Amino acid sequence: MRTILLLLASNIFMTFAWYYHLKHEGWPLWKAIVLSWGIAFFEYLLMVPANRLGYAGGFSAFQLKIIQEVITLFVFAVFAVTVLKEPFHIRYLLAFALLLGAVYVMFRK
Structure with missing residues (x-):
């Protein structure tokens, strides 16, 4: 959980x-x-420990990257709507769902 919070x-x-x-x-x-x-x-002060902790904790580098991408998309969506005042379209939800599909594939045994 520390890895996710740091990411x-x-x-x-x-x-x-x-x-x-x-x-x-x-x-x-x-x-x-x-x-x-x-x-x-400041991003690097958090990202480097997140990746080191996650890798040492059993995540592969590929898994860490896909987690980071999902978090990035979520954070960016909130930022774009709240800070940049950009409209949110339904197609963004579809794109997010497809990315979550990638997460499922990445963590599937």
Whole structure:
């Protein structure tokens, strides 16, 4: 569970690092890059331990990656709707369902 919580927290930081600057079109590119790198530093402080703990705890690297992708999609969807004020379409739910199918396939014995 620690792995999942660390991955969730790291993805929140990374989503802000990658996309928050889109709200600020007037910022110069260098400012967006410096801010993004500053935020991403904290993402790495969480992502690296999450992957090490998960790998040592029995997850394969492939499993860790697919978990991370599902978390990323969920975090991004919440971010896009709440922070960027983008509309949410039903096709996004279908895409998410397909990704959950990938999780099922990844963890199936």
